Amino acid sequence: MILLALALAVAAPPAMTSDADAPRGPRLAGAQLEARTNDVGALLRCPVCQGLSVTDSPATMARNMKAEIREKLKAGYDQEQILASFERSYGEFVRLEPPARGVNWLVWLGPVAVLLAGGAVIAWSMRRRQGAAASAPAAAEIADLPSRDALPDDAQLAAAVKRVRTLAYGWTDGLSPSSQDPR
Amino acid sequence: MSEATSNTAPARINRNVLIGGAVVAFPLLAVLIANLGRDPHAVRSPLIGRPAPSFSLVPVGGGAPVTLEALRGKTVILNFWATWCVPCFQEHAALIEASRSLSGVKFFGVIYEDAEAKTREFIAQRGSGYPSLMDPEGRAAIAYGVFGVPETFFIDGNGRIVEKYVGPLDGSTILALAARAKDGVR
Numbered sequence: 001m002i003l004l005a006l007a008l009a010v011a012a013p014p015a016m017t018s019d020a021d022a023p024r025g026p027r028l029a030g031a032q033l034e035a036r037t038n039d040v041g042a043l044l045r046c047p048v049c050q051g052l053s054v055t056d057s058p059a060t061m062a063r064n065m066k067a068e069i070r071e072k073l074k075a076g077y078d079q080e081q082i083l084a085s086f087e088r089s090y091g092e093f094v095r096l097e098p099p100a101r102g103v104n105w106l107v108w109l110g111p112v113a114v115l116l117a118g119g120a121v122i123a124w125s126m127r128r129r130q131g132a133a134a135s136a137p138a139a140a141e142i143a144d145l146p147s148r149d150a151l152p153d154d155a156q157l158a159a160a161v162k163r164v165r166t167l168a169y170g171w172t173d174g175l176s177p178s179s180q181d182p183r
Numbered sequence: 184m185s186e187a188t189s190n191t192a193p194a195r196i197n198r199n200v201l202i203g204g205a206v207v208a209f210p211l212l213a214v215l216i217a218n219l220g221r222d223p224h225a226v227r228s229p230l231i232g233r234p235a236p237s238f239s240l241v242p243v244g245g246g247a248p249v250t251l252e253a254l255r256g257k258t259v260i261l262n263f264w265a266t267w268c269v270p271c272f273q274e275h276a277a278l279i280e281a282s283r284s285l286s287g288v289k290f291f292g293v294i295y296e297d298a299e300a301k302t303r304e305f306i307a308q309r310g311s312g313y314p315s316l317m318d319p320e321g322r323a324a325i326a327y328g329v330f331g332v333p334e335t336f337f338i339d340g341n342g343r344i345v346e347k348y349v350g351p352l353d354g355s356t357i358l359a360l361a362a363r364a365k366d367g368v369r
Contacts, residue, residue, distance in 0.1 A: 048330060068325060088230070090328040154365060
């Protein structure tokens with residue numbers, strides 16, 4: 001959202017390609033004309049509405065704009081020529097999709113850049129964690145360590161260790177639950 | 184753990200966070216400060232300084248169509264209005280007054296989304312110092328990038344838009360902007 005606002009705030013002015021230029025598209029009629037009118041209208045903001053496209057808005061202004069789109073398509077103007085003609089009157093604001101030019105590239109490429117940066121941070125932190133794991137005791141060393149249920153040979157000392165385990169961990173008879181598992 | 188490591192470890196983390204935060208925060212802060220005085224709803228018209236869109240509109244009550252081309256060489260004030268618009272009613276007297284006092288300036292009203300009968304009735308009751316033009320399909324309004332009414336365009340003798348004013352005008356603003364339009368686009 002911030003990137004979008006930023007791009008709209010400082011967007012480059014539209015190029016002055018006049019729709020007085022020759023029509024570049026085919027002259028449309030019938031059902032195809034209606035469908036294209038709705039398509040192009042969906043790319044334009046209704047200036048008197050709150051976030052509605054020209055196609056979706058029931059406002060008189062939107063109806064008038066739609067009539068103008070229809071007329072231009074009939075005359076053979078293509079989508080970009082029509083969008084540019086409205087942009088000359090209302091500014092880039094009238095386009096619901098900011099065109100990929102100037103600062104607007106931020107809107108299109110910003111999310112990709114943020115995603116890549118996030119991926120890089122994750123990769124970096126994973127590599128760091130792997131490095132830390134490598135310096136940790138190896139599996140063989142861990143296998144050499146006494147098990148959690150190991151007890152000293154001295155019976156009195158063993159009983160004391162068991163009591164401490166019962167108190168500290170709540171293990172019955174000072175034995176870990178895994179060692180009591182019948183499996 | 185030696186004292187040196189316990190001191191340097193947290194300092195390095197803080198510096199990274201600080202740089203990362205600054206990289207994100209400073210550009211956003213700059214944009215915020217640069218735009219503090221701006222009205223977030225105001226969209227600057229791309230037409231300012233550019234040739235005013237041409238039109239050919241019939242006056243209320245009929246008659247020959249008025250075209251912008253025929254007005255070349257004169258300062259033109261084009262006021263988009265409607266009878267249902269309260270701010271238009273507020274500025275009505277100031278516009279009539281200015282149209283009488285300013286010589287060499289042509290005033291025109293353009294009716295925005297309103298019926299001719301209602302407009303005629305309004306003018307009959309409250310008077311008018313200049314012609315108002317019907318814009319039945321809103322073509323002129325769209326060409327001038329009108330968002331609502333009242334909106335007023337100040338056009339110089341070369342047919343270029345010097346200024347667009349959104350909202351009800353008062354006498355002194357009309358005089359000031361008309362003087363700028365007389366000077367023309369620089």
